[in-house]
Amino acid sequence: MRRMSPIRLGLLTALLALVLDQASKTAVLSWSASWGEPLKVITPFMDFVAIWNTGISYGLFPQGETGRWVLVAVKIAAAIGFAVWLARTPRRLEAFGLGLLIGGALGNAVDRVVYGGVFDFISLHAGDFRWYVFNVADIAVVVGVVILLYDALFARASNSPPSEGSPKGNL
Numbered sequence: 001m002r003r004m005s006p007i008r009l010g011l012l013t014a015l016l017a018l019v020l021d022q023a024s025k026t027a028v029l030s031w032s033a034s035w036g037e038p039l040k041v042i043t044p045f046m047d048f049v050a051i052w053n054t055g056i057s058y059g060l061f062p063q064g065e066t067g068r069w070v071l072v073a074v075k076i077a078a079a080i081g082f083a084v085w086l087a088r089t090p091r092r093l094e095a096f097g098l099g100l101l102i103g104g105a106l107g108n109a110v111d112r113v114v115y116g117g118v119f120d121f122i123s124l125h126a127g128d129f130r131w132y133v134f135n136v137a138d139i140a141v142v143v144g145v146v147i148l149l150y151d152a153l154f155a156r157a158s159n160s161p162p163s164e165g166s167p168k169g170n171l
Helices: 006-032 065-088 092-115 136-159
Strands: 039-043 046-053 118-126 129-134
Touching: 006 046, 006 065, 006 092, 006 118, 006 136, 046 129, 065 092, 092 118, 092 136, 118 136
Parallel strands: none
Antiparallel strands: 039 046, 046 118, 118 129
16 A cells, blocks of 8 residues: 655645644534533533633734734735745655644635634633634644654654764764
């Protein structure tokens, strides 16, 4: 069986991240209409809460109508930049990480275009400490960044030949 090319892997990952993000947002948004309280307890450490983020990350700097479209443009520009990078990479791990970034950026851009803000609903907590509320697109972006950092710092380094004069090169 032939291995999937990096660009196909990245594009498929982007599509999957986008679909999972939009499907989860649609499901929770629809479901939240039936909640009697502002949040729905899912597990002892996770709640769902329906929040519209009209600002930048974590609701910082709420934006008006102009800011909304600036943020849409930034997300689309980022997705295009990552797609150009994806088209040039021969590395599957890097392609997977880029696909997650593309899908996450497009998922939140769709929300801004359709609703005017990003729908966030996952709230993690430990006792009284609560983390920021986020969504599947945000998870895709964070995991994509972690994968790219891992790839840059560890995976590539372990695959590169030792340099002349290094301890490994002298063995």
